[in-house]
Amino acid sequence: DGGITQSPKYLFRKEGQNVTLSCEQNLNHDAMYWYRQDPGQGLRLIYYSQIVNDFQKGDIAEGYSVSREKKESFPLTVTSAQKNPTAFYLCASSPFLQETQYFGPGTRLLVL
Amino acid sequence: AQSVTQPDIHITVSEGASLELRCNYSYGATPYLFWYVQSPGQGLQLLLKYFSGDTLVQGIKGFEAEFKRSQSSFNLRKPSVHWSDAAEYFCAVGPTNNNDMRFGAGTRLTVKP
Numbered sequence: 001d002g003g004i005t006q007s008p009k010y011l012f013r014k015e016g017q018n019v020t021l022s023c024e025q026n027l028n029h030d031a032m033y034w035y036r037q038d039p040g041q042g043l044r045l046i047y048y049s050q051i052v053n054d055f056q057k058g059d060i061a062e063g064y065s066v067s068r069e070k071k072e073s074f075p076l077t078v079t080s081a082q083k084n085p086t087a088f089y090l091c092a093s094s095p096f097l098q099e100t101q102y103f104g105p106g107t108r109l110l111v112l
Numbered sequence: 113a114q115s116v117t118q119p120d121i122h123i124t125v126s127e128g129a130s131l132e133l134r135c136n137y138s139y140g141a142t143p144y145l146f147w148y149v150q151s152p153g154q155g156l157q158l159l160l161k162y163f164s165g166d167t168l169v170q171g172i173k174g175f176e177a178e179f180k181r182s183q184s185s186f187n188l189r190k191p192s193v194h195w196s197d198a199a200e201y202f203c204a205v206g207p208t209n210n211n212d213m214r215f216g217a218g219t220r221l222t223v224k225p
Contacts, residue, residue, distance in 0.1 A: 004155075033212065040121070042202060042217040043156075058212065090155055098144065098207040103155035 003027070004104035006091050011109045013078065013085060021076045021107045023091030031097050032074035036060060037088040037106075046089075049074055050097050078109060086111050114139050116205045118216035125193050126224045133188040133219050135203030145186040146204040146213065147177055156202060162186065173197070198223045 004025045013019045025032065031050050035043040045058030049068040063082025068074055074093075078085045088108050092101040115138045125131055137143060144163050148156040160171025167179040177188045186203060200220045206213035 006155075035215075040217060043215040045212055048212055088153075092156075097212070100146065100158060100161055101213060102158070103148075105155045106153070108153070 004091060004093055004102060006089075006104040006107050008107060009105070011107055012112050013109060014112050016080045018077055018079050019109065021078070021089055021091075021109070023074045023076065023104060024072055025074075025093045025102075025104075026072060027093055027095075027102065028071070029093035029095050029102075030071070031094045031099070032068065033092040033094075033101060034058075034064075034066065034074070034076045035090045035092065037090055043090065046076065048097075085109055114205065114208050114214055116203055116214050116216040118201075118203055118219050120219045121217070122220045122222065124222040124224060127195050128192050131188075131190045131193045131197070131221070133201050133203075133221070135186045135188065135216060137184050137186065137203075137205045139184070139205055142181075143205045144207065144213075145177070145179060146206075147171065147175070147186070147188050148202045148204065149173075150200045150202065150218075152199075159188070159201075193221075193223055195223045195225065197221060 007022045033048040034046040044060050047066045049055040065077045090106045091104040094101045117136045146161045147159040150156045159175050160169045162169045162179045169177050200218045202218045203216040204213045
């Protein structure tokens with residue numbers, strides 16, 4: 001079955017630690033996205049990638065980094081510079097930009 | 113600036129009653145419009161989308177939405193709500209200046225038995 005997988009489902013971060021969230025898709029989509037979701041605030045775009053080896057900052061990119069070395073994969077690193085990382089992180093993909101986005105199940109990040 | 117407003121943070125309806133969730137947008141051109149649903153702790157599932165053509169759009173799970181350009185609205189409707197419809201609903205508009213989508217803050221739906 002085609003789809004988007006995110007791992008892990010829950011992730012714990014210690015103060016000063018970088019953590020990486022995984023996102024993989026087998027839909028053969030060119031575009032991929034990372035969103036952050038906080039209660040009552042909807043989804044906010046962190047980074048997006050239109051194509052392999054290219055990515056752009058979204059509205060709240062500070063404290064985050066991404067890479068897009070393969071079409072199928074778009075990992076997100078939450079760095080120690082992100083002072084309030086506790087949130088639900090959602091990855092999405094679409095055939096190309098401006099098309100319908102399909103979402104993974106999400107990763108909940110908690111700070112110890 | 114492009115924006116999406118969902119005026120109702122929380123709505124409660126009785127099972128079997130009709131439902132309308134509101135979505136208003138601010139946009140300079142003809143938008144692409146989407147409704148997604150999210151169950152607790154899950155990702156978002158697409159309910160329906162409007163790109164062009166017929167302004168009344170049918171989606172999954174018995175939902176429909178109507179694009180009204182004059183009112184800058186894309187309200188979601190269902191004639192008879194089921195208990196399994198309890199979830200959070202997000203309206204989204206695109207493309208933005210960054211070629212991505214802008215999401216509303218969401219409306220949480222509670223269904224009373």
